[in-house]
Amino acid sequence: MPVLNETHHSDLRSWVSSANDADTDFPIQNLPFAAFRRKGSDEAFRGGVAIGDQVLDLAAVDGVFSGDAAVGVAACAQPTLNHFMSLGSTIWSALRLALSRALREGAAEQGALESCLVAQSDVEYSLPCNIGDYTDFYTSVFHATRIGSLFRPDNPLLPNYKWVPIGYHGRSSSIDVSGQTFRRPQGQTKAPDAESPSLNACQRLDYELEVGIYIGKGNELGEPVALDEADQHVFGYCLFNDWSARDIQAWEYQPLGPFLAKNFASTVSPWIVTNEALLPYRREFKRDAQDPQPLPYLASAKNSEEGALDIKLEVLLQTQQMREQGEAAAQLSNSNFVYSYWTVAQMVAHHTVNGCNLRPGDFFGSGTQSGPEHEQGGSLLELSRGGKEAISLPNGEQRTFLEDGDTVVMRGYCQQQGSVRIGFGEVASTVLPAKG
Amino acid sequence: MPVLNETHHSDLRSWVSSANDADTDFPIQNLPFAAFRRKGSDEAFRGGVAIGDQVLDLAAVDGVFSGDAAVGVAACAQPTLNHFMSLGSTIWSALRLALSRALREGAAEQGALESCLVAQSDVEYSLPCNIGDYTDFYTSVFHATRIGSLFRPDNPLLPNYKWVPIGYHGRSSSIDVSGQTFRRPQGQTKAPDAESPSLNACQRLDYELEVGIYIGKGNELGEPVALDEADQHVFGYCLFNDWSARDIQAWEYQPLGPFLAKNFASTVSPWIVTNEALLPYRREFKRDAQDPQPLPYLASAKNSEEGALDIKLEVLLQTQQMREQGEAAAQLSNSNFVYSYWTVAQMVAHHTVNGCNLRPGDFFGSGTQSGPEHEQGGSLLELSRGGKEAISLPNGEQRTFLEDGDTVVMRGYCQQQGSVRIGFGEVASTVLPAKG
Numbered sequence: 001m002p003v004l005n006e007t008h009h010s011d012l013r014s015w016v017s018s019a020n021d022a023d024t025d026f027p028i029q030n031l032p033f034a035a036f037r038r039k040g041s042d043e044a045f046r047g048g049v050a051i052g053d054q055v056l057d058l059a060a061v062d063g064v065f066s067g068d069a070a071v072g073v074a075a076c077a078q079p080t081l082n083h084f085m086s087l088g089s090t091i092w093s094a095l096r097l098a099l100s101r102a103l104r105e106g107a108a109e110q111g112a113l114e115s116c117l118v119a120q121s122d123v124e125y126s127l128p129c130n131i132g133d134y135t136d137f138y139t140s141v142f143h144a145t146r147i148g149s150l151f152r153p154d155n156p157l158l159p160n161y162k163w164v165p166i167g168y169h170g171r172s173s174s175i176d177v178s179g180q181t182f183r184r185p186q187g188q189t190k191a192p193d194a195e196s197p198s199l200n201a202c203q204r205l206d207y208e209l210e211v212g213i214y215i216g217k218g219n220e221l222g223e224p225v226a227l228d229e230a231d232q233h234v235f236g237y238c239l240f241n242d243w244s245a246r247d248i249q250a251w252e253y254q255p256l257g258p259f260l261a262k263n264f265a266s267t268v269s270p271w272i273v274t275n276e277a278l279l280p281y282r283r284e285f286k287r288d289a290q291d292p293q294p295l296p297y298l299a300s301a302k303n304s305e306e307g308a309l310d311i312k313l314e315v316l317l318q319t320q321q322m323r324e325q326g327e328a329a330a331q332l333s334n335s336n337f338v339y340s341y342w343t344v345a346q347m348v349a350h351h352t353v354n355g356c357n358l359r360p361g362d363f364f365g366s367g368t369q370s371g372p373e374h375e376q377g378g379s380l381l382e383l384s385r386g387g388k389e390a391i392s393l394p395n396g397e398q399r400t401f402l403e404d405g406d407t408v409v410m411r412g413y414c415q416q417q418g419s420v421r422i423g424f425g426e427v428a429s430t431v432l433p434a435k436g
Numbered sequence: 437m438p439v440l441n442e443t444h445h446s447d448l449r450s451w452v453s454s455a456n457d458a459d460t461d462f463p464i465q466n467l468p469f470a471a472f473r474r475k476g477s478d479e480a481f482r483g484g485v486a487i488g489d490q491v492l493d494l495a496a497v498d499g500v501f502s503g504d505a506a507v508g509v510a511a512c513a514q515p516t517l518n519h520f521m522s523l524g525s526t527i528w529s530a531l532r533l534a535l536s537r538a539l540r541e542g543a544a545e546q547g548a549l550e551s552c553l554v555a556q557s558d559v560e561y562s563l564p565c566n567i568g569d570y571t572d573f574y575t576s577v578f579h580a581t582r583i584g585s586l587f588r589p590d591n592p593l594l595p596n597y598k599w600v601p602i603g604y605h606g607r608s609s610s611i612d613v614s615g616q617t618f619r620r621p622q623g624q625t626k627a628p629d630a631e632s633p634s635l636n637a638c639q640r641l642d643y644e645l646e647v648g649i650y651i652g653k654g655n656e657l658g659e660p661v662a663l664d665e666a667d668q669h670v671f672g673y674c675l676f677n678d679w680s681a682r683d684i685q686a687w688e689y690q691p692l693g694p695f696l697a698k699n700f701a702s703t704v705s706p707w708i709v710t711n712e713a714l715l716p717y718r719r720e721f722k723r724d725a726q727d728p729q730p731l732p733y734l735a736s737a738k739n740s741e742e743g744a745l746d747i748k749l750e751v752l753l754q755t756q757q758m759r760e761q762g763e764a765a766a767q768l769s770n771s772n773f774v775y776s777y778w779t780v781a782q783m784v785a786h787h788t789v790n791g792c793n794l795r796p797g798d799f800f801g802s803g804t805q806s807g808p809e810h811e812q813g814g815s816l817l818e819l820s821r822g823g824k825e826a827i828s829l830p831n832g833e834q835r836t837f838l839e840d841g842d843t844v845v846m847r848g849y850c851q852q853q854g855s856v857r858i859g860f861g862e863v864a865s866t867v868l869p870a871k872g
Contacts, residue, residue: 133608136692163624163632169604169606173794222868256693257604258604353635354696354700356696
């Protein structure tokens with residue numbers, strides 16, 4: 001199992017008192033990174049670390065740290081974290097350790113760092129890095145089977161699924177950070193009984209509950225990343241909503257895959273929870289006995305022993321009516337990343353086995369993380385059984401797919417029994433009416 | 437038909453004498469852009485314009501131009517052309533006109549510009565811009581039908597093909613400029629009669645003859661580009677080899693499209709021939725009478741009258757043996773971009789109809805540009821009828837797919853009868869053995 005260090009110790013407490021609250025997403029054991037500035041200002045975006053309800057402004061931390069941690073802090077002062085992410089795990093770990101020590105109760109650095117705190121309620125976020133390439137995987141066998149049964153009733157799970165970590169390239173330009181709003185897309189659709197297609201506003205607009213993965217250190221073209229080296233290339237994780245237009249997808253996706261059904265918007269949560277912070281939540285990665293064992297380049301003892309990640313996930317919906325009536329978002333489903341059929345290390349090893357180069361800041365979507373039960377579907381397409389069964393909301397409204405004004409919220413956190421809770425914050429974004 | 441201007445006049449001659457040679461790719465009517473530096477130097481890359489066998493170093497041109505042309509020149513001094521490409525057609529045209537006038541025989545600027553010339557034989561190129569997103573289309577109906585008949589003999593051309601400009605997202609990180617070498621990729625393949633897949637070096641390595649399209653001015657998320665506005669967003673064109681691993685593709689591509697079969701390498705020619713330079717080679721865009729007319733967002737009088745581009749294309753192969761024996765590359769096939777089933781304006785309008793945002797420097801591949809005849813296939817998969825018929829080369833060698841040491845060369849040019857010839861230069865790249 002992974003080697004933990006002093007930064008993971010559940011007894012640690014911070015002099016930032018909100019970081020010691022039982023329900024905070026950001027205790028001192030978390031220390032996730034984002035790019036931020038004061039809300040509504042024209043300040044430059046720069047790197048920050050979440051601690052309780054505060055952001056530690058890393059561009060303001062000067063002269064407090066030394067050695068590798070200082071190298072890391074200097075890199076985080078840039079408007080994007082790409083350079084910091086490229087520096088590799090020695091620098092990442094050094095900065096994490098220095099931050100953990102400096103933010104602990106009784107730390108000598110308290111005086112110097114107090115003036116570097118900004119309340120999270122006073123900041124706005126940008127994408128934490130320039131995302132060069134975005135790849136979307138398809139790692140929930142439960143999602144793949146349910147979706148497959150809607151698109152191909154006679155052949156839901158294709159023969160390659162249990163051998164190949166299926167993925168495809170997505171669009172970087174339309175990825176934005178939580179708070180994103182976007183117009184309902186229009187596109188070509190064709191009803192099964194229609195003679196020809198037509199251009200319409202999407203009628204089957206959906207979300208997808210995904211985990212996002214940021215690549216830190218890249219690899220050179222032609223140099224695959226071995227499975228057990230993959231973790232050295234993964235900087236961290238976020239929540240990811242990969243909006244989908246199901247009716248556009250059904251008509252366009254053959255033979256080259258989804259295109260306009262996906263590239264109109266995708267939304268990430270602002271904070272990157274580091275790979276190191278998540279080490280205590282690694283789990284054994286198991287395959288059903290009747291499933292094929294992965295090919296050798298996708299199999300190792302380390303991957304089996306600690307490849308899975310126990311991240312609890314949930315999707316909530318706040319309709320326009322709920323918002324107007326002051327009602328909180330209602331939960332639609334919950335799931336867990338531990339159900340993923342492929343580990344993140346397997347995604348990295350597979351993506352690079354042909355020599356494909358990953359660059360710092362590249363992004364993977366995990367694919368919709370549906371659990372084994374119908375109620376754990378990570379999309380409305382699953383929950384509404386292809387739009388055939390409406391879902392009833394607590395206020396009496398119903399949904400098969402999303403309506404204008406709907407805000408979809410995703411949350412995630414890790415918690416072991418009796419242990420500290422590491423949260424991801426949230427990703428929330430809202431559907432606007434189609435262009436008139 | 438498009439409005440031509442003085443820069444297109446076929447009688448223009450340059451004081452750079454090699455630009456007046458009948459067989460140059462770069463007469464004064466062309467004026468394509470690249471990013472270059474002196475070969476083997478550690479100079480910064482910067483923008484240049486090809487004229488005959490010379491490059492005009494745009495970072496060295498200072499104070500020669502004024503107004504919009506000076507704005508353009510200043511932008512071209514940067515290491516990538518993204519900023520210049522973002523400035524839009526008024527700036528692009530102003531610089532083209534100023535360059536055309538200053539490079540003409542008798543121009544007063546000759547003295548100032550002579551010292552800004554560098555021989556093309558003395559330079560090396562980088563990618564002309566940072567490619568944010570790369571989209572590959574599939575616009576040759578002849579290619580789609582032939583490939584479809586290999587993957588789906590009973591259903592070669594899918595019902596959406598004649599309605600939807602099919603495209604999918606590709607990988608930016610592995611795109612490089614002519615001269616690229618890359619290792620033969622390894623990947624999962626499965627023979628039809630094998631019980632399970634295995635990891636092997638690709639046995640069916642192929643090229644794809646494509647036209648590359650660079651986006652200049654972008655569009656905002658949520659704001660589609662109308663068909664007749666599309667040209668304002670297209671900066672220019674190049675040659676593009678989208679290397680493909682056919683055996684990997686066959687096993688991985690369902691249901692989300694090609695992934696590792698494509699993302700190990702893609703190669704562009706260094707020069708971007710501008711949209712404006714190509715105006716004289718626009719042609720009527722016709723559909724067969726029995727084909728459906730495009731939906732209204734993909735149809736206009738302008739698109740019908742001048743949507744097609746008459747770019748002659750050819751693929752050549754130089755094997756290692758040919759190279760060792762001093763033999764020139766042998767032509768494998770030729771084709772023409774005029775056969776494309778969709779125009780570039782239709783690609784832009786379709787790509788953005790859902791609100792997807794394009795950014796300056798984004799890149800489209802046209803898809804393999806095969807002509808109507810078997811001999812005009814733009815890939816070995818077509819020419820060898822799925823690997824069943826070997827192609828004989830002039831030196832007695834045979835090929836079904838590419839072998840290690842093979843260099844694939846693509847060339848393209850435009851020429852009207854009795855008119856000036858506008859060339860694209862070439863894209864050449866070489867297959868190295870798989871990683872041992």
